[in-house]
Amino acid sequence: MDEILNNAGLWIEYYTRPVREWLLDADGAGHKLALMVVAILLFVGVMGGILALVDRSRRAPGWLVTVAFVGPALAAITFGLIYPALRTIYSSFFNRNGSEFIGMDNYIQAFTQSQFQLVLRNTALWVLLVPVLATLIGLIYAVVVDRTRFEKFAKTLMFLPMSISMVGAGIIWRFMYDYKQTSAEQTGLLNQLLVMVGLDTKQFLLDSPENNFFLIIVMVWIQAGFAMTILAAAIRAIPDDIVEAARLDGLTGIKMFRYITIPSIRPALVVVLTTIAMATLKVFDIVRTMTNGNFGTSVVANEFYEQSFRQLNAGLGAALAVILFVLVIPIVIYNVRQMRISEEIR
Amino acid sequence: MTTTPPPPQTIATRVPGETDPGASLGPGGNGRGKVSRPRRGAIAKERLSSPWASGIAIVIAIMWTVPTFGLLVTSFRPSADIRQDGWWNVVTSPSFTLQNYQDAMTGSTRMVDYFINSLVITLPAVFIPISLALLAAYAFAWIDFKGRELLFVAVFALQIVPIQITLIPLLSTYNDWGLAGSFWTVWLSHSIFALPLAIFLLHNFMKDIPKSLVEAARVDGAGHVKIFFQVLLPLLMPAIAAFAIFQFLWVWNDLLVALVFGSSQDIRPLTVHIAELAGTRGQTWHLLSAGAFISMIVPVIVFLSLQRYFVRGLLAGSVKG
Structure with a gap:
């Protein structure tokens, strides 16, 4: 019996090999496309097939229909998110190749070694500065272009960086920061500006610790458009009678902004700040493209x-991933709590 | 056939979550459109007349465009010029070429191949999660089953899981299955990572479709499948478009997932290739600038032509980062 099964297995393997090779080793544009x-057809077809089967059998029990609808997605999530996350948490307590249980050592290392303390300090800088700066700039911009003739165009300008990759943004800004000696002809715009005001040129990406700020600017540049869009919509939604009443009370300009606009869009501000903070926490592409994490910018x-x-240190890597996850949680809790509060008010 | 009346237009064009941040802003609701024409004009005049506001707007707009503009100009300059002086010198001595693009596309950097890889990676990674999420979202919105609320909250909560935490175990699973180095790893990973947000967004939109529409179809004897395809799907198109753009930009611009699963020569997308180029040949600006714009052209076109849906999707509230 075993032999027959074995043989059958070999046969199947032998005869499906061309198919598997075609599916796994794509080379050449035609083959890839x-x-x-x-x-695409396979997935959409399987979905359609499941539905057709459920539909065909009129007497399909309710649970079967439910499983057909939510089953595939839940199975995928379990396989690709829940199980790997648990595995990572588990392996964060093991050494670099997972052969030895070492308890909290990876975490202790991540929090005590100066190399990693620097990483944590940088992350804190990013998570504090990017949301605040991006939101501030986005808000100011939303207010000053609101209801002007060029509103749509002006908004698109700030919004465009959101559509490009952080790799692309990294390259764009690396070129801005390009360094040449003071006496040489400059190719980077910022150093050219320094030369024009009579200063020495600067290695923007090499000089620590301020190079962190120059990387942070790139993320602010990307995220401000997001902040601007959400906040502009929120400002638009402020009821006109409130604005009108405030105007009759003599509020104008900055005061109007401080006492009417800001309180009215507070929930949107919270959403923007927390969303950007979460995105910033996971930022990787910018650092990778611009400094590769060198010069104290990791x-x-x-x-x-x-x-x-x-470094192929799976244990420490896993611990860092878990730290990332844990750092997201307070932001999310704050976000959800604020949502609750604003819903109660409503 | 069902006798369902055609749905009111507002459903198809309005996005449910759109009022999410806005609606909670204060009593009295949304004042959009209430402003009469003359008053709007008055406000606009008032704003424009403030030189400070205009000045700030112009300064910010310049800061947000000059970096891109500079690299764009550079990508059309002869490589000798690029090395020699700054891009602003084109004002005094203009000279342009398409050579950089030609070199980047077909030269040793073979961007054409990576461009195709990006495309091949992105499209299935958009279609697969949408088809899975549509089904799940339908069940969460319109099928009564035990534990529905709990499951939905769980799926919603999973949005915050940083994908970093899943990468190493996923990679070893793919290795065990013999999938490593194939497109399937990237497709599967992107699809799975997108599911929580997709299900959440599509569920919100589906919930907003009037119950009476679905009930009416049910009374007419339509099953879940029929309701799904004939009643809901047409109404959901704006929502699907919104998510599709998100996912398209996300996957096309992604570096991390592609680096981990798809860095083998055969399947690596543009982002991985350009990031590597930046690392190993960081001063070859004629290739880097052209390459960067080759990788940006598709998302920018998608974005500009479908911006409306994108903004709606944003306003519908997303926490994916």
Whole structure:
């Protein structure tokens, strides 16, 4: 019996090999594009098939229908999110190749070694500065372009960086920061400006610790458009009678902004700040593209990649991923709590 | 056929979550559109007349465009010029070329291949999660089953899980399954990571469709499948578009997932390639600038042409980062 099964297995393996190879080793543009179409059709087809089956059998029990609808998504989430997350938490208590249980050592290392303390300090800088600066700039911009003739165009300008990759943004800004000696012809715009006002040129990305700020600017540049969009919508939604009443009371300009606009859009401000903070916590591409985490600019998300896939220290990498996860939680709790409060008011 | 009346237009064009941040802002609701024409004009004049406001707007707008503009100009300059002086010198001595783009596309950097890889990675990674999430969102919105609320909250909560925490175990699973180095790893990973947000967004939109529509179809004897395809799907198109743009930009611009699962030469997308180029040949600005814009052109076009849906999606509230 075993032999027959074994043989059958070999047969199947032998005869499906071309198919598997076609599915797994795509080379050449035509093959890749064909595979892409096959992949899409396969998934959409399987979904359609499940639905058709459920629909066909009129007497399908209710639970079967439910499983057909939510089953695939829940299975995927369990396989790709829940199980790996638990595995990572588990392996964060093990050594670099997972062979030995070492308790909290990875975490102790991450919090006590000066190399990682620097990483944590940088991450804190990012998470504090990016949301505040991006929101501030986005808010100011939303207010000054609101209801002007160029509103739509002006908004698109700030919004565009959101559509490009952080790798692309990193390159754009690396070029802004490009360094040449003071006496030489400059190619980076910022150093050119320094030369024009009579200062020495600067290694923006190399000089620590201020290089962190120059990386942070890139993220602010990307995220301000998001803040602007949400806040502009919130400002628009302020009821006109409130504005009118305030105006009759003699409120104008800055005072109007301080006492009417800000309190009215507070819930939107919270959403923007927390969303950007969460995005910033996980930022990796900018640091990777611009400094590779060198010159004292690494952040937790970058260090996670460095330890997991460069230094091949799976235990420490896992611990850093868990730290990242734990750092997100207070932000989310704050966000949810604020949502609750504003819903109660409503 | 069902006798369902055609849905009111407002459903199809309005996005449920749109009022999410806005609606809670104060009593009296949304004042949009209440302003009569002349008053709007008055406000606009008032704002424009403030030189400070205009000045700030212009300064910020310049700061947000000059960096991109500078690299764009650079990408069209001869490589010798790029090395020699700054891009602003084109004002006095203009000289342009397409050579950089040609070199980047077909030269040793073979951007054409990576461009195709980006495309091949992105499209299934948009379609797969949408088809899975639509089904799940339908069940969460319109099928009564035990533990529905709890499951939905769990899925919602999973949005905050940083994908970093899943990468190493996923990679070893793919290795065990012999999938490593194939497109399937990237497709599966992106699809799964997108599911919580997709289900959440689509569920919110579905919930907003009037119950009477679904009930009417049910009375007419339509099953779940029929309701799903004939009643809900057409109404959901704006929502699907919003999410599709999100996901498209997310996947096309992603570096981390692609680095971990798709860094092998055969399947690596543009982002990985350009990031590597920046690391190893950081001063070859003629290739870097052209390459950067080759990678940006598709998302910028998608974004500009579908901006309306994108903004709606944003306003519907997302916490994915």
